Amino acid sequence: MNRLWFQLLKITLLLAFLLFGIFTASSPTLVLAQQLTDTPAPQAGIFITVLYDEPQINVRMGPSSTIYPVVGTMVSGSTAPALGRSQGGDWIQIEFPSAPNGRGWVYSPLVQLSPGTLQIVEAPPTPVPPATSTIDPTLAAQFIIVPTSTRPPTFTPPPSLTVPSYTQTPAIYNSDSVPLAAIILSLAVLGVIGFLLSLIRR
DSSP states (O other): OHHHHHHHHHHHHHHHHHHHHHHHHSSOOOOOOOOOOSSOOOOTTOEEEEOTTSSEEEEESSSOTTTSOEEEEEETTOEEEEEEEOSSSSEEEEEOTTSGGGEEEEEGGGEEEOSSOOOBOOOOOOOOOOOOOOOOHHHHHTTOOOOOOSOOOOOOOOOOOOOOOOOOOOOOOOTTSOOHHHHHHHHHHHHHHHHHHHHHHO
């Protein structure tokens, strides 16, 4: 009998755990909706067209030609969806895929806006200026050259050159020997005679 009660108690506990698991798994979960961002969606039917008297215009990162850098250009006649305008209305935000976040700004006198009303869009944060390079004074002090107060060395002339002298006496001309010019002349005469004899024999 005790064994039967023990089996019933075990089955009851098992069913209780199963029911608890089913109810906790199917309980509704809390879903948070995504917060709205301040980037506007393109308004239907409103777009800009670059005027034809401009060969091309700059597309900037924000509504200023001095603060924001150029992120691209648009040629005359090209169009882009308009997203909004600046506070004064002199800059228009457009869709521009090559710009950061896919949005750029054009100067409104250089474009023609299709009919419609654009909402005012906040300007993006100004870009961080590039860091200026600073020189470490301790490192720069190592390269400062202080002129020495010692006198520069004086010029020392090189030792004097000694010209070698030759003591060999020239060869004495021997009057008994045959001059070299006579030998050359006699050979030339023999050559001419031999040439004439060969012509005569022909």
